Amino acid sequence: MQRVATGRRTFLAALLGAALLAGAAGPARGGETVVLGCATAADLKGLFTKIGALAEKFVPGTGAQVQGASAMLTQGPEWAGIDWSKPATIVLFSGKGFGKAEPVPVILAGIGDAAQFRQAHPEGGPMSFEVRNDVVVLAQDKAALAAITPERLELYSKVPKIAGNADLYITAYLSLAMAEYQEELEAGLKEMEQGMAGMPAVGPMANLTSIVKCIGPLVRLAGTQVRRATMTVTFNADSLELWGRLYAVEDTPLGTFMSGQPTEMTDLAKYLPADLVMSMAGKLDVAKAKPVVDSILQAIAPAVGLTAADQTTMRDLVFSSTQTGEFAAGLAGGAANPGMQTVQVVRIGDAAKFRAATKATTEWLMKTGIAGFMEAAGVKMTINHNPAAREYQGIAIDRLTVTVAQAPDAPPNPLMGQQPPQVTEFAALDTLGAGVTNNPTGELLNGILDRIKGAGTPGFDTTATCKAIAAGAPKGASLAMHVSFNSLLAKVVEEMAKQQPAIAMMAGAIIKADPAEEPITTYVSFGANMVESRTRIPHQPILALVTRVRAMIEQQQGPRMKGGPKPKDQDDF
Known part of the structure; x- marks a missing residue:
């Protein structure tokens, strides 16, 4: 059985x-x-040649191994007479x-x-x-x-x-x-x-039951709305390109949402700080998502016991902030921005409703048991909403503080360490809302508000990275994303080292931020019952990391003993 x-x-x-x-x-x-x-x-023959060249670029000596493996796959006696080109x-x-x-x-x-x-x-x-x-x-x-x-x-x-x-x-x-x-x-x-x-009624796994109950209805819903998925892979001399499309069934909520999206980019990135290791900006029509949200809520309602009132509450929480769907967000980098500091600017319809929606969402999360869910997993979490916690040039700034600690009854977890409170500040000015996390000085949010008013330091749009993103955008794209590979790794290591200092010692020599590196980019476009994405991954930033790793290994190996056996080149790495 x-x-x-x-x-x-x-x-x-x-x-x-x-x-x-x-x-x-x-x-x-x-x-x-x-x-x-x-x-x-x-x-296929040319593809293996490209893969071999890529392998050789990153790990010298492996290109020949790839070619040998491809020959075994395509030149066996069972494939005699086949033209793999x-x-x-x-x-x-x-x-x-x-x-x-x-x-x-x-x-x-x-x-x-x-x-x-x-x-x-x-x-x-x-x-x-x-x-x-x-x-x-x-x-x-x-x-x-x-x-x-x-x-x-x-x-x-x-x-x-x-x-x-x-x-x-x-x-x-x-x-x-x-x-x-x-x-x-x-x-x-x-x-x-x-x-x-059969999961226990208490403990970390208890709250997963409701989530699992949603999987079946969501899979069935996807089967009625998602028609086809398509992907291409292109190996260029300097990059890897991934292109994909998802086609929706015509006249479904998902298809209607895709068909009704804008075909132009936002300019809100100009309000973000210049030093970003990762960013995403787009112009969507969030109102078109209401039928999609309704179909999801209706699908999972029987499985998890959502009443009509529950569905109305959740729908209101999603759309009551009056966000239009136009946004720009990023992760601040550099020594001046310690920690994982996120920044965002959104287009809104009503400043008062935008601020009220955050408070309502916070209260709803606590009432629906997210704190209990976390505590069952061994984590005690509290969320505190403080309206008008401070003021900047006449603008009220609200503060949301999330405190995470080990649950009182949970077994000791040495990896958790002492977690500082996660503080998010947000404000609204006319038709724009702004938010920043983990910036105790408030300088990042103040800078965003200054730029919205037409003053302050230059924004992200003035940087070479943002200009490269704009130059590479295909016609009709409405969303763009970038990742500065090495700079993001450096930021992650910086944060991890706060809990585990040994990580900084191990990774310091190989993980280095590079403000000038070529970004990894993704663009999203919409069409009739379709969404399309294009991702380009340049070799240069990843090769830079691999080169540093090789150099560190060679340095640790030290000079070889005179007269000792000399390994093959491919064994050096």
């Missing part, structure tokens, strides 16, 4: 993984066979059309020498195949070959135009996958819920 349950969990995980990592652009159904997805390599695709079918429980994969690959391939695959072998023009279709199940109709062959044997020059193209029909395997999915969800039913 245990093996059956374990097998079901494994199958469920494999199913969800396959649905997320495969799919196809174009018609997904053909007769009774259903395509769950596909993954296409435009030039041509597009190669794995199409994943639902097994239901073939009388099987598990999905059925089919491979399409470009053929270079059909006679050579046939000689390597005599009749009765483990793989069934058909050569169609310049493409070979392979599958373990011979019946699956017929599922590759002429239309599907034309579709899947080529790289779709939407992929551009990408090296990999992956897409998944999520709603189809969930519909095909609904019984298995429901069985897995039921098993998970039954497992949580």
